[in-house]
Amino acid sequence: RKEVEQDPGPFNVPEGATVAFNCTYSNSASQSFFWYRQDCRKEPKLLMSVYSSGNEDGRFTAQLNRASQYISLLIRDSKLSDSATYLCVVKGRGANNLFFGTGTRLTVIP
Amino acid sequence: NAGVMQNPRHLVRRRGQEARLRCSPMKGHSHVYWYRQLPEEGLKFMVYLQKENIIDESGMPKERFSAEFPKEGPSILRIQQVVRGDSAAYFCASSRDRSGEAFFGQGTRLTVV
Numbered sequence: 001r002k003e004v005e006q007d008p009g010p011f012n013v014p015e016g017a018t019v020a021f022n023c024t025y026s027n028s029a030s031q032s033f034f035w036y037r038q039d040c041r042k043e044p045k046l047l048m049s050v051y052s053s054g055n056e057d058g059r060f061t062a063q064l065n066r067a068s069q070y071i072s073l074l075i076r077d078s079k080l081s082d083s084a085t086y087l088c089v090v091k092g093r094g095a096n097n098l099f100f101g102t103g104t105r106l107t108v109i110p
Numbered sequence: 111n112a113g114v115m116q117n118p119r120h121l122v123r124r125r126g127q128e129a130r131l132r133c134s135p136m137k138g139h140s141h142v143y144w145y146r147q148l149p150e151e152g153l154k155f156m157v158y159l160q161k162e163n164i165i166d167e168s169g170m171p172k173e174r175f176s177a178e179f180p181k182e183g184p185s186i187l188r189i190q191q192v193v194r195g196d197s198a199a200y201f202c203a204s205s206r207d208r209s210g211e212a213f214f215g216q217g218t219r220l221t222v223v
Contacts, residue, residue, distance in 0.1 A: 043201055043215060044153065046212075097155040101152065
């Protein structure tokens, strides 16, 4: 079983729509959770960390469900510039590396 | 405060040559990770280093690949006798500590011809 699993999409949504991505992780001892964004042929960029209490940054809301071992990302009022691949990233306690999902591709349509 | 710097951005090598990829972490960061990304695929962990130490190289191929992070200077990912299958984007990331957020460089795109 993969460490991190995501629906690859693609998700094609109109501007202004709300879209949500889910991601599941296999290691219950995982401690740190992040969402990264990757544009085509560019490096991954940290979008936000995911805290146990959930967190919000403008139009983006991330939540963590430890019992079910999944994290989510909600994007409200989608913009064309939100088009990218969104990567779910998990790190276990004492783990030496970040485990990346394969990413969910989002295209926001005018 | 410069971000993670990788060079070169693009590297072309003939089969059998050596490729050397460099990564300078962000200021104040002493943890470096190398990842490889094949076209249309996710990032695959290769190696995790701290200054002068390889902590985890479980993702590195057993032959031809090596990495170092000397006391002075950038981290180096070295690929000897490159083959076509080594063509990929190689990303370096750095973090302040083991559990912190990691920030990526722009990557080196290696093409083996």
